[in-house]
Amino acid sequence: EPEVTQTPSHQVTQMGQEVILRCVPISNHLYFYWYRQILGQKVEFLVSFYNNEISEKSEIFDDQFSVERPDGSNFTLKIRSTKLEDSAMYFCASSEVVFTDTQYFGPGTRLTVL
Amino acid sequence: AQTVTQSQPEMSVQEAETVTLSCTYDTSESDYYLFWYKQPPSRQMILVIRQEAYKQQNATENRFSVNFQKAAKSFSLKISDSQLGDAAMYFCAYRRGETSGSRLTFGEGTQLTVNP
Numbered sequence: 001e002p003e004v005t006q007t008p009s010h011q012v013t014q015m016g017q018e019v020i021l022r023c024v025p026i027s028n029h030l031y032f033y034w035y036r037q038i039l040g041q042k043v044e045f046l047v048s049f050y051n052n053e054i055s056e057k058s059e060i061f062d063d064q065f066s067v068e069r070p071d072g073s074n075f076t077l078k079i080r081s082t083k084l085e086d087s088a089m090y091f092c093a094s095s096e097v098v099f100t101d102t103q104y105f106g107p108g109t110r111l112t113v114l
Numbered sequence: 115a116q117t118v119t120q121s122q123p124e125m126s127v128q129e130a131e132t133v134t135l136s137c138t139y140d141t142s143e144s145d146y147y148l149f150w151y152k153q154p155p156s157r158q159m160i161l162v163i164r165q166e167a168y169k170q171q172n173a174t175e176n177r178f179s180v181n182f183q184k185a186a187k188s189f190s191l192k193i194s195d196s197q198l199g200d201a202a203m204y205f206c207a208y209r210r211g212e213t214s215g216s217r218l219t220f221g222e223g224t225q226l227t228v229n230p
Contacts, residue, residue: 105159
Protein backbone atom coordinates (compact mmCIF):
# COMPACT_ATOMS: atom_id res chain seq x y z
CA GLU A 1 0.00 0.00 0.00
CA PRO A 2 1.40 3.43 -0.93
CA GLU A 3 2.48 5.57 2.00
CA VAL A 4 3.90 8.97 2.82
CA THR A 5 7.52 8.89 3.94
CA GLN A 6 9.47 11.50 5.89
CA THR A 7 13.15 12.07 6.59
CA PRO A 8 14.85 12.35 8.94
CA SER A 9 12.90 10.65 11.71
CA HIS A 10 14.66 12.80 14.30
CA GLN A 11 16.51 16.08 13.80
CA VAL A 12 18.45 17.86 16.50
CA THR A 13 19.57 21.42 15.83
CA GLN A 14 20.88 24.47 17.61
CA MET A 15 18.70 27.51 18.06
CA GLY A 16 19.10 29.88 15.14
CA GLN A 17 20.06 27.18 12.66
CA GLU A 18 18.13 26.38 9.50
CA VAL A 19 16.51 22.97 9.09
CA ILE A 20 14.87 21.28 6.15
CA LEU A 21 12.36 18.52 6.72
CA ARG A 22 11.67 16.24 3.80
CA CYS A 23 8.61 14.33 2.70
CA VAL A 24 7.74 12.06 -0.20
CA PRO A 25 3.96 12.15 -0.69
CA ILE A 26 1.93 9.32 -2.20
CA SER A 27 2.70 9.34 -5.91
CA ASN A 28 -0.73 10.16 -7.38
CA HIS A 29 -1.56 12.77 -4.74
CA LEU A 30 -1.39 16.43 -5.65
CA TYR A 31 -2.30 18.16 -2.37
CA PHE A 32 0.41 18.30 0.28
CA TYR A 33 0.30 19.48 3.87
CA TRP A 34 2.44 20.12 6.90
CA TYR A 35 1.12 19.82 10.44
CA ARG A 36 2.86 20.29 13.77
CA GLN A 37 2.32 18.66 17.13
CA ILE A 38 4.06 20.08 20.17
CA LEU A 39 4.49 17.37 22.80
CA GLY A 40 1.27 16.81 24.71
CA GLN A 41 -0.76 19.13 22.52
CA LYS A 42 -3.13 18.78 19.61
CA VAL A 43 -2.07 18.53 16.00
CA GLU A 44 -2.02 21.94 14.32
CA PHE A 45 -2.23 22.79 10.63
CA LEU A 46 0.67 24.75 9.16
CA VAL A 47 0.25 24.90 5.40
CA SER A 48 -1.25 23.25 2.34
CA PHE A 49 0.32 23.23 -1.11
CA TYR A 50 -1.10 22.57 -4.55
CA ASN A 51 0.08 23.19 -8.07
CA ASN A 52 3.40 24.57 -6.86
CA GLU A 53 1.96 27.20 -4.61
CA ILE A 54 0.62 27.60 -1.11
CA SER A 55 -3.15 27.18 -1.10
CA GLU A 56 -3.73 27.84 2.59
CA LYS A 57 -1.60 28.66 5.63
CA SER A 58 -2.22 29.14 9.31
CA GLU A 59 -1.14 31.97 11.56
CA ILE A 60 1.68 29.73 12.79
CA PHE A 61 3.22 29.66 9.32
CA ASP A 62 5.10 32.94 9.48
CA ASP A 63 8.09 34.23 7.52
CA GLN A 64 10.51 31.79 9.12
CA PHE A 65 8.74 28.91 7.39
CA SER A 66 8.74 28.04 3.70
CA VAL A 67 7.70 25.06 1.61
CA GLU A 68 8.90 23.80 -1.70
CA ARG A 69 8.46 20.98 -4.16
CA PRO A 70 11.99 20.88 -5.56
CA ASP A 71 11.36 17.94 -7.87
CA GLY A 72 8.61 15.56 -8.86
CA SER A 73 8.64 13.55 -5.67
CA ASN A 74 9.86 15.57 -2.67
CA PHE A 75 8.02 18.16 -0.60
CA THR A 76 10.06 20.12 1.93
CA LEU A 77 9.47 22.35 4.93
CA LYS A 78 12.24 24.81 5.73
CA ILE A 79 12.54 26.60 9.05
CA ARG A 80 14.98 29.46 8.55
CA SER A 81 16.08 30.32 12.06
CA THR A 82 14.87 27.78 14.56
CA LYS A 83 13.58 28.74 18.00
CA LEU A 84 13.21 26.61 21.10
CA GLU A 85 9.44 26.64 20.64
CA ASP A 86 9.78 25.04 17.20
CA SER A 87 10.57 21.75 18.95
CA ALA A 88 7.73 19.48 17.90
CA MET A 89 6.71 16.57 15.77
CA TYR A 90 6.20 17.65 12.16
CA PHE A 91 3.85 15.61 10.03
CA CYS A 92 3.58 15.66 6.28
CA ALA A 93 0.34 14.54 4.66
CA SER A 94 -0.99 14.19 1.14
CA SER A 95 -4.34 13.76 -0.55
CA GLU A 96 -5.90 13.36 -3.94
CA VAL A 97 -7.61 16.28 -5.64
CA VAL A 98 -11.22 15.29 -5.09
CA PHE A 99 -13.83 16.64 -2.72
CA THR A 100 -13.78 13.43 -0.75
CA ASP A 101 -10.00 13.51 -0.33
CA THR A 102 -8.65 11.91 2.78
CA GLN A 103 -5.31 13.08 4.10
CA TYR A 104 -2.75 10.35 4.69
CA PHE A 105 0.03 11.13 7.12
CA GLY A 106 3.69 10.27 7.18
CA PRO A 107 5.42 8.94 10.30
CA GLY A 108 6.61 12.38 11.32
CA THR A 109 9.93 14.07 12.00
CA ARG A 110 10.76 14.86 15.59
CA LEU A 111 12.54 18.22 15.68
CA THR A 112 14.49 19.10 18.80
CA VAL A 113 15.88 22.63 19.07
CA LEU A 114 18.56 23.10 21.72
CA ALA B 115 -13.88 29.15 12.71
CA GLN B 116 -14.48 25.48 13.21
CA THR B 117 -13.64 23.90 16.54
CA VAL B 118 -13.40 20.28 17.62
CA THR B 119 -13.72 19.23 21.24
CA GLN B 120 -12.86 15.92 22.86
CA SER B 121 -13.95 16.12 26.47
CA GLN B 122 -12.37 12.86 27.61
CA PRO B 123 -8.59 13.25 28.02
CA GLU B 124 -8.28 9.60 29.07
CA MET B 125 -10.37 6.47 28.76
CA SER B 126 -9.75 2.86 29.66
CA VAL B 127 -11.39 -0.39 28.62
CA GLN B 128 -10.96 -4.06 29.35
CA GLU B 129 -9.74 -6.23 26.53
CA ALA B 130 -12.68 -7.61 24.49
CA GLU B 131 -15.03 -4.95 25.85
CA THR B 132 -16.58 -2.00 24.03
CA VAL B 133 -15.62 1.64 24.51
CA THR B 134 -17.00 4.88 23.09
CA LEU B 135 -14.92 8.01 22.57
CA SER B 136 -16.76 11.32 22.34
CA CYS B 137 -16.25 14.23 19.98
CA THR B 138 -18.25 17.37 19.36
CA TYR B 139 -17.63 20.05 16.79
CA ASP B 140 -18.86 23.46 15.92
CA THR B 141 -19.38 24.64 12.37
CA SER B 142 -21.75 26.72 10.30
CA GLU B 143 -21.00 24.70 7.17
CA SER B 144 -23.41 22.10 5.82
CA ASP B 145 -20.86 20.14 3.80
CA TYR B 146 -17.94 18.66 5.72
CA TYR B 147 -16.10 15.49 6.64
CA LEU B 148 -15.22 14.03 9.99
CA PHE B 149 -12.38 11.67 10.79
CA TRP B 150 -10.93 9.64 13.60
CA TYR B 151 -7.17 9.20 13.58
CA LYS B 152 -5.20 6.89 15.85
CA GLN B 153 -1.76 7.83 17.15
CA PRO B 154 0.10 4.93 18.79
CA PRO B 155 3.29 5.48 20.81
CA SER B 156 5.25 5.64 17.55
CA ARG B 157 3.33 8.93 17.02
CA GLN B 158 2.34 8.11 13.44
CA MET B 159 -1.16 9.34 12.54
CA ILE B 160 -3.26 6.48 11.22
CA LEU B 161 -6.71 6.98 9.70
CA VAL B 162 -9.32 4.90 11.51
CA ILE B 163 -12.60 5.97 9.94
CA ARG B 164 -14.23 8.73 7.91
CA GLN B 165 -17.77 10.11 7.80
CA GLU B 166 -19.28 12.36 5.14
CA ALA B 167 -21.76 14.83 6.63
CA TYR B 168 -24.25 14.34 3.79
CA LYS B 169 -24.53 10.64 4.55
CA GLN B 170 -27.09 9.65 7.16
CA GLN B 171 -25.68 6.16 7.53
CA ASN B 172 -22.99 5.81 10.17
CA ALA B 173 -19.60 4.68 8.89
CA THR B 174 -18.17 1.34 10.00
CA GLU B 175 -14.76 -0.25 9.57
CA ASN B 176 -14.57 -3.72 11.07
CA ARG B 177 -14.59 -3.23 14.88
CA PHE B 178 -14.78 0.56 14.56
CA SER B 179 -18.02 2.43 14.05
CA VAL B 180 -19.26 5.96 14.55
CA ASN B 181 -22.40 7.52 15.89
CA PHE B 182 -22.86 10.66 13.81
CA GLN B 183 -25.51 13.04 15.10
CA LYS B 184 -25.48 15.98 12.70
CA ALA B 185 -28.04 18.10 14.48
CA ALA B 186 -26.22 17.69 17.78
CA LYS B 187 -22.83 18.10 16.06
CA SER B 188 -21.60 14.95 17.72
CA PHE B 189 -19.30 12.29 16.27
CA SER B 190 -18.42 9.47 18.64
CA LEU B 191 -16.22 6.47 17.93
CA LYS B 192 -17.17 3.02 19.17
CA ILE B 193 -14.51 0.35 19.40
CA SER B 194 -15.92 -3.15 19.81
CA ASP B 195 -14.01 -6.18 21.05
CA SER B 196 -11.12 -3.97 22.16
CA GLN B 197 -7.64 -5.31 21.59
CA LEU B 198 -4.33 -4.44 23.22
CA GLY B 199 -3.21 -2.94 19.92
CA ASP B 200 -6.02 -0.40 20.11
CA ALA B 201 -4.21 1.41 22.91
CA ALA B 202 -3.30 4.81 21.50
CA MET B 203 -4.20 8.49 21.42
CA TYR B 204 -7.32 9.02 19.33
CA PHE B 205 -7.94 12.33 17.57
CA CYS B 206 -11.19 13.51 16.09
CA ALA B 207 -10.77 15.82 13.11
CA TYR B 208 -12.97 18.04 10.92
CA ARG B 209 -12.53 19.18 7.36
CA ARG B 210 -14.90 21.44 5.43
CA GLY B 211 -16.11 19.90 2.25
CA GLU B 212 -16.69 22.69 -0.23
CA THR B 213 -13.20 22.53 -1.71
CA SER B 214 -10.39 20.05 -2.00
CA GLY B 215 -7.32 20.39 0.13
CA SER B 216 -8.92 22.03 3.12
CA ARG B 217 -7.09 21.87 6.42
CA LEU B 218 -7.91 19.35 9.11
CA THR B 219 -8.89 20.77 12.49
CA PHE B 220 -8.11 18.37 15.31
CA GLY B 221 -9.50 17.89 18.79
CA GLU B 222 -7.33 17.61 21.87
CA GLY B 223 -7.21 13.83 21.76
CA THR B 224 -8.31 10.97 24.02
CA GLN B 225 -5.70 8.61 25.41
CA LEU B 226 -7.14 5.09 25.35
CA THR B 227 -5.72 2.39 27.61
CA VAL B 228 -6.67 -1.24 27.04
CA ASN B 229 -6.34 -3.42 30.11
CA PRO B 230 -5.64 -7.15 29.69
